[in-house]
Amino acid sequence: MQEKVKEPGSEFKWVGTRPDRPDGVDKVTGRAKFGADLVMAGQLVGKVLRSPHPHARIRGIDTSAAEKLPGVKAVVTAKDFKDQPSEFIPAGEMMINYRDVVRSVMAREKALYEGHPIAAVAATSAAIAKEALKLIKVDYEVLPHVIDVVEAMKPGAPLLHEDMYTAGVDPAPKTPSNVAKRVEFVLGDVAAGFKQADLVVEREFTTKPVHQGYIEPHAVVATVSEDGQADVWVTTQGHWIVRAHCARLLGWDVSKVRVTSSEIGGGFGGKTVVYLEPLALALSKKAGRPVKMVMTREEVFRASGPTSGAHVRVKIGVKKDGSIVAAEAELKYQAGAFAGSPVQPGAMCAYAPYDLENVKVVGYDVVTNRPKVAAYRAPGGPISEYAVESVIDEIAGKIGMDPIELRLKNAAKQGTKAAYGPKFGPIGMIETLEAAKAHAHWRTPLGKNQGRGIASGFWFNIGGETSVSLSLNEDGTLALTAGTPDIGGLRASLCMMAAEELGVDMDKIRVQIGDTGQLGYNFLTGGSRATFSSGMATVEAARELVKEACKRAAKLWELPVEAVEYKDGAVRPAGPNAGKHNPMTLKEVAAIAGKTGGPIGGYSRINAAGAAPSLATHIADVEVDPDTGRVWVVRYTAIQDAGRAIHPSYVEGQYQGGVAQGIGWALNEEYIYGDDGKLQNAGFLDYRVPVASDLPMIDTVIVEVPNPRHPYGVRGVGETPIVPPMAAIANAVANATGVRFTELPMSPPKVLAALDAARAKGTAKI
Amino acid sequence: MAKHHVATTVNGDAVEFLCETQETLLDCLRDQLGLTGTKEGCSTGDCGACSVTVDGRLVCSCLVLGVEANGKSIGTIEGMAKGDELHPLQRKFIEHAALQCGICTPGFLVASKALLEKTPNPTEIELRYWLAGNLCRCTGYDKIVRAVLDAATEMRGA
Numbered sequence: 001m002q003e004k005v006k007e008p009g010s011e012f013k014w015v016g017t018r019p020d021r022p023d024g025v026d027k028v029t030g031r032a033k034f035g036a037d038l039v040m041a042g043q044l045v046g047k048v049l050r051s052p053h054p055h056a057r058i059r060g061i062d063t064s065a066a067e068k069l070p071g072v073k074a075v076v077t078a079k080d081f082k083d084q085p086s087e088f089i090p091a092g093e094m095m096i097n098y099r100d101v102v103r104s105v106m107a108r109e110k111a112l113y114e115g116h117p118i119a120a121v122a123a124t125s126a127a128i129a130k131e132a133l134k135l136i137k138v139d140y141e142v143l144p145h146v147i148d149v150v151e152a153m154k155p156g157a158p159l160l161h162e163d164m165y166t167a168g169v170d171p172a173p174k175t176p177s178n179v180a181k182r183v184e185f186v187l188g189d190v191a192a193g194f195k196q197a198d199l200v201v202e203r204e205f206t207t208k209p210v211h212q213g214y215i216e217p218h219a220v221v222a223t224v225s226e227d228g229q230a231d232v233w234v235t236t237q238g239h240w241i242v243r244a245h246c247a248r249l250l251g252w253d254v255s256k257v258r259v260t261s262s263e264i265g266g267g268f269g270g271k272t273v274v275y276l277e278p279l280a281l282a283l284s285k286k287a288g289r290p291v292k293m294v295m296t297r298e299e300v301f302r303a304s305g306p307t308s309g310a311h312v313r314v315k316i317g318v319k320k321d322g323s324i325v326a327a328e329a330e331l332k333y334q335a336g337a338f339a340g341s342p343v344q345p346g347a348m349c350a351y352a353p354y355d356l357e358n359v360k361v362v363g364y365d366v367v368t369n370r371p372k373v374a375a376y377r378a379p380g381g382p383i384s385e386y387a388v389e390s391v392i393d394e395i396a397g398k399i400g401m402d403p404i405e406l407r408l409k410n411a412a413k414q415g416t417k418a419a420y421g422p423k424f425g426p427i428g429m430i431e432t433l434e435a436a437k438a439h440a441h442w443r444t445p446l447g448k449n450q451g452r453g454i455a456s457g458f459w460f461n462i463g464g465e466t467s468v469s470l471s472l473n474e475d476g477t478l479a480l481t482a483g484t485p486d487i488g489g490l491r492a493s494l495c496m497m498a499a500e501e502l503g504v505d506m507d508k509i510r511v512q513i514g515d516t517g518q519l520g521y522n523f524l525t526g527g528s529r530a531t532f533s534s535g536m537a538t539v540e541a542a543r544e545l546v547k548e549a550c551k552r553a554a555k556l557w558e559l560p561v562e563a564v565e566y567k568d569g570a571v572r573p574a575g576p577n578a579g580k581h582n583p584m585t586l587k588e589v590a591a592i593a594g595k596t597g598g599p600i601g602g603y604s605r606i607n608a609a610g611a612a613p614s615l616a617t618h619i620a621d622v623e624v625d626p627d628t629g630r631v632w633v634v635r636y637t638a639i640q641d642a643g644r645a646i647h648p649s650y651v652e653g654q655y656q657g658g659v660a661q662g663i664g665w666a667l668n669e670e671y672i673y674g675d676d677g678k679l680q681n682a683g684f685l686d687y688r689v690p691v692a693s694d695l696p697m698i699d700t701v702i703v704e705v706p707n708p709r710h711p712y713g714v715r716g717v718g719e720t721p722i723v724p725p726m727a728a729i730a731n732a733v734a735n736a737t738g739v740r741f742t743e744l745p746m747s748p749p750k751v752l753a754a755l756d757a758a759r760a761k762g763t764a765k766i
Numbered sequence: 767m768a769k770h771h772v773a774t775t776v777n778g779d780a781v782e783f784l785c786e787t788q789e790t791l792l793d794c795l796r797d798q799l800g801l802t803g804t805k806e807g808c809s810t811g812d813c814g815a816c817s818v819t820v821d822g823r824l825v826c827s828c829l830v831l832g833v834e835a836n837g838k839s840i841g842t843i844e845g846m847a848k849g850d851e852l853h854p855l856q857r858k859f860i861e862h863a864a865l866q867c868g869i870c871t872p873g874f875l876v877a878s879k880a881l882l883e884k885t886p887n888p889t890e891i892e893l894r895y896w897l898a899g900n901l902c903r904c905t906g907y908d909k910i911v912r913a914v915l916d917a918a919t920e921m922r923g924a
Contacts, residue, residue, distance in 0.1 A: 018863070020860045020861065021860065021863070023868075024859075024860035024865075025852070025856075025860070027865055027868030027871050028843075028846075028852065028856040028859050028860060028865070028868075028871055028872075028875060029803065029843065029844070029846070029847055029852070029856065030801070030802070030803015030804070030842070030843035030844050030872050031803070032868055033802070034802075034805065034869055036796075036802075036805075036806065037796075037802040039797075039800070127786075212903075213901075213903045214867075214869075214903055215805075215807040215813055215815055215867075215869045215870050215901055215902070215903055216805070216807065216867070216869040217806070217807070263867075263868065263869075264867060265805070265807075265867050265868070265869025265870075266866075266867045266869060266903050266904055267867075268903070294806075296809065297807065297808040297809065297810065297812075297813075487866065487867050487904075488866035488867060488904060489863065489866060647863075649862070649863035649909070650863055650866070652863075652909075653863055653866050653904070653905055653906075653909060654866075656905060656906035656908045656909070657866065657903070657904045657905050657906050659906055660903075660905070660906030660907070661903070683808065683810055683812065684807075684808050684810070684812035684813050684901060685810065685812045689901060689903060690906075691897075691898040691899075691900075691901065691907075692893075692894040692895075692897040692898050692900070692902075692907040692910070692911065693891075693894040693895045693897075693898040694898075695894075695906060695907055695908075697908050697911070697912075698906050698908045
């Protein structure tokens with residue numbers, strides 16, 4: 001663990017240090033209020049009836065018996081939500097089609113996966129609500145289903161949407177299919193490139209859907225008054241997004257809906273969409289009382305978005321000296337029941353860590369009878385990059401080159417043109433590889449049955465619309481209000497940047513996450529944008545506040561505003577007037593605010609531009625049990641470019657958390673379906689995420705290649721850490737066993753079977 | 767059916783509540799007593815977010831019935847700090863940045879305290895296996911393990 005991350009000669013007082021987070025005490029004492037922790041007077045309990053079938057036409061729903069049950073106050077079905085036209089609307093880094101959203105929150109013509117909402121009930125108790133669900137009669141026509149992505153693409157596969165014609169294909173197909181979209185990114189000429197290759201390696205990989213696994217289930221309390229004023233309390237990554245979706249689905253003005261984000265118990269991308277919120281509002285409107293809805297863990301697994309499972313083909317050609325001359329990939333990603341898998345970002349970042357002349361990546365977005373996928377930490381990236389990094393490792397072995405050197409030889413750098421379009425600014429691929437090479441971990445001898453693997457990873461990061469307000473209180477302390485929910489220490493980072501700008505102590509600033517009525521629009525906490533964007537807006541708000549403070553002092557001193565400056569937490573006469581007046585601290589400025597023009601503050605409303613990618617290189621050591629096939633990660637080092645770490649502890653935390661999720665993805669986590677199309681492991685007992693005894697300490701190295709377009713050099717750091725682990729571990733397992741795995745998860749039965757097969761052929765190392 | 771009357775002690779205070787037969791201790795703490803520091807992550811005993819102590823023994827409160835609390839002494843996260851002074855574990859969790867979202871934190875703190883009361887000087891392995899019933903999806907456990915070991919050192923010295 002590094003003590004402090006500061007540039008030599010850094011003038012920073014707060015940035016790069018490790019202060020206690022402002023919301024720490026609330027979170028260690030149980031005071032912090034999460035989604036399910038709010039109680040409103042007279043609240044009802046809302047429950048959802050879900051489809052037991054993976055695919056069925058809904059011929060009719062009879063809710064009359066449920067409505068008559070004493071204690072039932074409202075029942076809603078798809079009829080309570082107006083249908084929406086099919087059109088793709090930009091929503092941050094994704095596109096939204098409300099025709100699908102309205103069908104996702106409540107099934108209309110068909111149930112498209114086991115767990116698809118059919119109806120919702122609000123009652124005076126959970127027991128009555130559950131009883132009411134049993135009284136709802138649904139007439140289903142059960143249809144054939146399809147779960148596997150490759151099966152779903154075949155002609156004759158059961159069709160989820162009879163009107164889905166593959167987009168991005170010329171000429172447009174004449175028959176519908178489950179392929180929603182084809183995307184393609186091409187640079188140079190791969191056919192010509194492969195002709196120059198001394199070695200070509202082509203492999204196919206499969207990955208399973210994995211769930212974000214946030215420990216806090218989805219939860220909401222909604223209340224709608226008789227005059228249509230709605231208030232929503234919800235655990236979400238973006239309350240302005242919740243507001244937009246709910247207003248749209250219910251046909252209400254945006255101004256009628258106020259959304260407050262509770263503390264959020266993990267999201268990882270999974271809390272960027274709406275599930276219960278529109279249902280709770282519709283129920284509350286009907287019942288005239290607040291409605292609280294909380295998903296069970298089983299509902300979270302069955303009916304909230306995991307990320308895609310996928311089938312990936314990768315083909316890479318190299319010369320003997322290790323230069324990559326051509327790279328190709330074909331990605332088939334499951335979207336779940338509606339179009340919108342992360343295949344596009346997966347395709348864009350497949351080869352992004354490398355400076356290549358000839359690249360061709362094709363991706364397919366495929367619907368299947370599973371819950372619609374939601375974003376999961378670097379959505380799409382871990383899947384494609386796992387496949388690419390595995391093949392790169394195999395090539396290194398085949399041409400007898402050190403895998404770090406092979407990557408260094410082909411590494412993307414400033415000025416590299418990525419296959420998906422842009423030219424990179426300063427990026428840290430080479431720096432993380434050099435840090436890996438220099439790390440003691442890379443040179444430490446391995447024990448028996450152990451192997452070492454290395455892999456790199458890339459993620460874009462985004463900026464986007466952001467509003468922050470900063471007010472100078474009457475005693476000189478400050479109130480900072482941001483609108484991106486704090487999932488992992490954001491309040492600390494924002495507070496530190498404000499303190500740095502203003503030259504005041506952090507504890508003079510109280511920071512809160514405002515509701516949608518308190519600030520202008522904020523895009524969500526996702527895309528690793530919160531510290532970047534809200535940080536940029538905080539700095540701008542602080543600078544505006546400083547400007548105003550200078551203006552007030554200048555007025556008092558009867559000087560032109562150019563003749564004062566703000567330094568070390570005080571306004572001072574500058575230049576020829578220096579020393580003519582005593583400096584005024586913010587406390588003193590606050591005291592004259594009223595008589596010099598009123599309250600002082602800064603308010604920043606920006607579209608944060610200049611987000612920069614973060615690259616990582618990870619080293620994993622594994623030990624494989626030759627008798628059981630269990631893979632233990634025994635040592636792990638995550639090296640990543642943070643741009644600049646505002647609070648290094650929480651940057652390290654992002655690295656470590658991403659690695660832990662990646663280890664789960666690599667070794668154990670998967671959605672398991674029966675032939676009946678039903679999920680068989682919808683609980684933490686059978687969908688086992690890594691626990692403390694599964695993991696080693698996770699060492700981190702923060703590399704800093706500052707982002708020139710952020711006032712403190714920040715890059716997003718949250719998503720990249722989940723990109724390299726699957727390949728790093730697969731490469732380590734190959735190194736330990738002599739067996740190359742191309743299927744995730746590498747769970748004990750699969751590893752043991754592969755080891756036995758290799759032993760029979762004499763190719764196993766253990 | 768009439769509700770059950772339960773008389774129990776929570777964090778040292780005598781309390782009474784009424785509950786249904788099937789109501790869990792977790793639901794009673796949260797819904798009857800307003801002690802929402804104890805969290806529900808799964809309700810099947812797999813995640814440990816609802817960890818509390820019953821007569822000093824660490825349990826998942828989602829696997830205990832409310833009626834079973836009768837005559838017992840319950841310890842929750844709300845009783846961990848003494849007056850305005852945080853427990854060393856709470857302090858160390860903040861210092862070590864051993865939480866990100868914070869939803870699992872009350873459970874980890876209650877579980878860690880229960881361990882250190884029996885085993886003041888645990889090894890890293892003992893600690894990791896003791897905490898294996900508490901899921902954290904944010905931190906990878908690294909900083910949690912460091913925080914608990916550091917708190918244990920401080921508590922032994924005090």
